[in-house]
Amino acid sequence: MNKDSIYKTNSFYWDTKGNDFLGAIVLPLYGAFVSEEKCQLFGDVSGKKMLEIGCGNGQSLKYHGDHKASELWGMDISEKQIEKATQHLSEYGLSAKLICSPMEEECGIPEDYFDFVYSIYAIGWTTDLEGTFSRIASYLKKDGVFIFSWSHPIHKCVVRENDMFTFNKSYFDDSWYSVPLDLAGEGVLTLADYKLSTYVNALAKAGFVIEQMIEETDKEILQLQDENNDFAKRAKLFPVTFVIKARKL
Template sequence: MRNEEIIETNREYWNKHADQWFGTTALPKYGVRFPTEDDLHLFGDVNGTKMLEMCCGSGHSLLYNAAKGAGELWGIDLSQSQLDNAAKLLGDNGYSAKLICAKMEEDIDVPKSYFDYVYSIYGIGWTTDLQGTFDKIASYLKKDGIFIFSWHHTLYYCIAWSCDERQNILIDDKLVMTKSYLDESYFKMPVDDSEIVLCNRKISTYINALAKAGFVVEQFVEESDTDSEEAADKTDLKTRKAEMLPISFCIKARKL
């Protein structure tokens, strides 16, 4: 599949399903069954800072940072429906942001060497050009600016219960490797009545691309929070899986 086709398939999904995901993957959460920003404090004091969110979706993370006193908010997303929801959410709460409908892979009309923070919650992994996206993010940041992002942990898609996870019925009580950790090819995934296209990049692919773009990694978080509300049911298969491997990861990097 060509990159443009992948992006258009994903855009169609997000335009159609924006309302369904309203506020589900946003700060203070970095992911499900994962420590939150309230636990990790990766951002520190954001008062008066200039912030850009890549793949800002419904705008809940922008709202979170606005409430913490961020000085200037920008958001980029592929889906106009998501941005419409974000504009309304921010407006209803007395805030505003510069919202741009664009692909993160393209040259976007945002100022260079300008932002104190660029961040993305479950957004970066959608890119069809990881190195190009990290290079662009580095260009938007000031020297010493911070880039924080979270995404599915690569192992999550490689390891599964030998069971029907959706019906919570175990075939036997084992986690098994169902996909190569080394396979970074794109795959189609049916979701609801549509489909999305993703790939599962190795952790080293992220780290090496960050280094090449001029970042130094300050913190790499790969943990599970099995005390969280969503993990209350200790027999739930996703909770039991999270007790054995991280479902998400989060990286804090500084532009050199």
């Protein structure tokens, strides 16, 4: 696994295809079937300093701006996403400090500064989970909160064959692989699927205590979906997203 070539492949993808293809995964949603409005993991953010890791086009930062956070900071590996975020936030009269960098690297974010660091479907792109969690811990004040969501690793192991879901990949396999993510087969991303225990152990090593973990599918959101939709069928049977709320000790 060559970190620089992964940065290059993935930033190219997010600069060119990015959210236009995936559809944004943004607050109040942590993923298709989990919502902040129900889970209330952040609580009242008024007057709080917020940093988003992998801020994409800035819609989740806007959500916190609308809820009166005092400072909005975001970072992302893709220049294009940073441009989109700058434009989106300025359209709503919100100012934010936005930095283009891989989350794994030192990039001038202040230490012992933030009340919340959060990430919606971006943490799993890191090439160095322990290093990234340790940087995130350094950005937070003591007792500061880190919240992140990502694809549930079980969801990544299961494929649909006719009307059955079957395991086609080992849950324990965390090797790096490339996926075409564009319908025309053009966009490529490189990633690895970490186990839940890998996230939990990396959080503990970085000095976090886990306060809450969510893997349930929200039944009310599920009811709004077409029940023949493949994603909804999955979400009914097993978790497709997980969210962790952790506090820096």
